[in-house]
Amino acid sequence: QVQLVESGGGLVQAGGSLRLSCAASGITFSRATMGWFRQAPGKEREFVAGISRSGSTTTYGDSVKGRFSISRDSSQNTVYLKMTSLEPEDTAVYYCATTIARQASTAGEYAYWGQGTQVTVSS
Numbered sequence: 001q002v003q004l005v006e007s008g009g010g011l012v013q014a015g016g017s018l019r020l021s022c023a024a025s026g027i028t029f030s031r032a033t034m035g036w037f038r039q040a041p042g043k044e045r046e047f048v049a050g051i052s053r054s055g056s057t058t059t060y061g062d063s064v065k066g067r068f069s070i071s072r073d074s075s076q077n078t079v080y081l082k083m084t085s086l087e088p089e090d091t092a093v094y095y096c097a098t099t100i101a102r103q104a105s106t107a108g109e110y111a112y113w114g115q116g117t118q119v120t121v122s123s
Helices: none
Strands: 003-007 010-013 018-025 033-039 046-051 058-060 068-073 078-083 092-099 117-122
Touching: 003 092, 018 033, 018 092, 018 117, 033 068, 033 078, 046 068, 046 078, 058 068
Parallel strands: 010 117
Antiparallel strands: 003 018, 018 078, 033 046, 033 092, 046 058, 068 078, 092 117
């Protein structure tokens, strides 16, 4: 079965950096569009970043453009989210997701999800 396992979350001070990882199994990774979403308490799940099957195309939510970077390593079946200049508003549970669609930036387009990893940014 499909499994997505996130790691790398934690507590960081404002202005700091973190790198999240998502290890995928049970899918043909080279055919999977991958995405990161986040959800803060009381808020809707928000698109953070997406990366195409080849890795040549990346998209970002407006709130993270210029600060976050998504990448993928097909040899490891892993997608990464490098987060810099973190702000308290970035505090949320971060989820990895996958879809067979070529491009996708809404939660409903993604079929499989990880369990999430907590990121907390202190001021």
